[in-house]
Amino acid sequence: MSESKEKKSLLKKIIAIILGFGPGIFAIGYTIGTGSVTSMIVAGSQFNMQLLWVLLLSCVFSGVLMFVYGNYALITGETALFGFKKHLKYGKLLAILIIVGITFGQWNSLMGILGISSNIIYEILAVNFDGLEGLKYETVLITAIIIIVVFYLLMLVGKYTFFEKVLVIFVTLMGLSFVLSLCLVQPLPMDVVSGLIPSIPDVPDGKMLVAAFVGTTMAAATFLSRPLFVKGKGWTIKNLDQQKKDSITAAVLIFVISGTIMAVAAGALFYDGKVVTQVLDMANTLEPVAGKWAVTIFFFGALSAGLSSIFPCLLIAPLLVADYQSGELDTSSKQFKIITAVACLVALIGPAFGGNPIEIQILSQVFNVFILPLVVLGIILLANNKKIMKGYKTSIWVNIGLFAALFFSCVVSYTGVLGIMTKYF
Template structure:
């Protein structure tokens, strides 16, 4: 079964696993409960933009045999500008991913607690949640396999099961398909929906995925013969991730309007309305989303650091391994102590949103470079589409920046 799935899924699964995390599930839940299906169009456009940008990133990796960080260092010649750019990328993505990791592991714990609530160990008046340690240990052993094929197989299974869980939850809630179609085509922006809209886009188009994708395509395919497969892989895997996001919005839209603080609130509301299976499906989906994002966030940080700092090392080198181990440890540490990672995650989201247009511009410059890309450089149509995405990312960046300072 896994061999069959691996014919259709590959590096794109890593991208889908990365952006369908607890943060995305929570944002989509809030969007559905608060605005119904009115913002589904924003999700659909975000998914299309993600497919376009990730295809460019994959093409850079296969044509140049360089990851995006290395390609950026090749294109930016001025030493000072190059140093500043690499520093910004490392700070925003590596430290940002450390913050995300706490949220990913906490999300996996939250999903598991829907099924089994008692995950605390008590020492007098002091209590520690043991599940983050268990999740971190599982992820450690998976990443320590140091085998692209094995990690890919595990992610394929988890992403497929996660997708089925959320899609089944949406079907159980008996959605209004007419409202779903209107949400896709009418481009509504209800009052006070801008913050949620920005969050939807910001959790879908993720800068570190561009670095991750350009690296792992080289693990799957060698050279130009993988270009066609990479295009289909991105479209199928990222498209499936988009369906998951839409399914969460659809399921949440069937709930009465309420203040939704976590997936636990949604699960508890689903049970009396649609039965215990809806609750358990949602809980398992959240658990799987947390696990997959925990794996990819740690791995992406290591790839970013390797490319941006010019490490000429393999994935089995101690530098690479201790990077993802450090990110994983920080996530386990903050989750185990019950430290709320929301503020850290919000800062990470803002920093990534601000960084995104700069990364997208450099990506567009690289894929338009005749010397680097040869006959596989962007066409004028691809550049036009890329430019429109960059303008939208710039709008997102400026809005995120002003919202951060205006409270």
Template sequence: MFKKIGPGVLVAAAFVGPGTITMCTLAGVRFGYALIWALLVSIIATIVLQGMAGRIGLVTQNGLVDVVRTELKTSWVRNVVIAIVLGAILVGNAAYEAGNVGGATLGLEQLLPQPELKPLLPAIIGVIIFLLLWFSNYKVLEKIFVGLVGIMGVSFVICAIITQPSISGILKGMFVPQLPEDGLLTVIALVGTTVVPYNLFLHASLVKEKWNSKTDLKAVNWDTIVSIGLGGLVSIAILITASAAPISEINNALDMAKALEPLFGKMAFLFMAIGLLAAGITSAITAPLAAAYVASSCFGWEGGMQNKKFKIVWAIVLLCGVVFLSFDIKPIEVIQFAQVANGILLPVMALLLLWIVNKKSVMGENKNTVLQNAFGIAIVVFAIFLGAKSIFKVVGLL
């Protein structure tokens, strides 16, 4: 079974980062178990979209941008789409990388509490990630991620068990949808941190690194469902844990850990810190990696992860994260641009995915079924709504 686990683990690790941990914490603290259904919906949506991206990568043996560029025959449409993709992924991932490195730093700070080390921690995390990416190939990264996701999953699930949650309350929150007052933006944020546009590009590129035959389609589907399902379980465990935390104000995931310590002991705090460190490192690796794969596809670079230009792209994204964090730079305008670009990118990519996986000339007998299209159309509609909300929020209309 574990031999079939691969790219999906990196996708799961990418969306269960510091941002997701913080949003799940906020949802749990403010609304208890009431919004677990929103996480369940977002996990299903992620499995459907990532399943399409993985299938495209396997059948075509190309990255997502390569396929889009080939299939979009109108030059101006092709150029606009590629410009949106490049802008959203390269600039967006560079802006958000500070949050990923910051999450790992927060976790490491609790494990190494010496005050004199604190200013050096972002650089230490940055060097660790740089070395992992520079000297690793896909197979090595896959093994590292299986280990890190395992640590992260065990840490957060143990935290949830320690809080002795209500099973009936969890089931009600999962299968009886309700929208508490002021809960809409939290629902949108939970979906937005789980259905991540850059993961679509990362997944398609990594699938062709691991598998090269259409007969491996079952393995790709298994990997996607199991890995993302486990990632979703981690997100739900964080929300459940947060619902037991007696706090009203949340700035980051460690606020929950500190609130849990008096009630559930030092072990709860320790497991939260370890989980946050693992989540930060995994997201801080996948964001630069996805940016490099997108740039490689857009510009047609050969050689995969060993290409020097590929390495330069992920190194710049990583450097931006470390610099923003080390010098306490708050790139608000850059992040706002990234939010707008990602708000446009998600529905655009969802539509393009749906279009490509229904083209017999591209997918052959592996094109979408009627049921897959029904799920896909529902997700596209929701992606448009989600994207519009994020854009309006940035420009101040909502």
């Protein structure tokens, strides 16, 4: 009896720890979606672990930026875009450029996410129901409509804590699914170590893939939305230490989950010379290696990744507009309902036209990096102004991290431009 009680209390503790996770869960929701899963799979299947160094740098800089943006909110009581508009010389123009750039990238991403999630559900249904094979387009479109309507209705009734709990469930399922997949197929340890040495794949799409990698892992939306989520959590200046731990935990988990996906693709596919261009290909190639169970587990992880990204992607535009206006997000306002409804309609464009969402997905990740230098520069200017920061001094180490992140984001933006020019012009 006591043993079963102990087990129950241990399970309760684990659930409490998972549910106690703070605004960092939104960072994981924003960062690891089907776009990220696709980028990691394509990289792992084509280049083994060669791009692990890009992932590591992106996660380190993501952690620093989440920490600084969160601190700014707790110390000043302001959100990021509102701060840009209020304190910086050309802050109004900067804020508007950021809103347009991020909304474009995230809505594009939403099209891909919904397309891939609907395709995954179709594949699962097609395995169990033979009659669906000739009805792929109709099934995918109906599934996409059902998913987006359900999420829109949840948006209308939800508050911050509700969104957080739903995301916790999806992210936990996703993490466990990919870790279980890794237990079945692994890359060689030496390949993992050599992947930490900087190098760019010598292929036409190599530069573009590096940019997509950074666009999906070091996502500007993650940092800009952080002040609103920190405030939504009810944190104040007393929670500075908690905010720091939350930023570090989120960055570490993003690296672990993304690295695991890349490693699964490398272990299952690269050594056999099989190249994957989309998430659904992964299932077919995994099956001979690890059997139907692995396919189901991986599908489940990819689907959880997609669904965990829909909430943050729908939230981003109303979040940024609210941030710009006043720094407060009202989920019951007419503005919130209209903007999220437009986002839902945009999301359905991909499935409605029956296009392959992978191209859209990787291209939208590349577009995300173009706005990144502005987002990093803005917070450097605010965080180093003692008057704005009420005497709080940003440490030399954090500043080194910020300036390194600025340099890295500029290099990657330039790389992204070269990648697009090479591929499309």
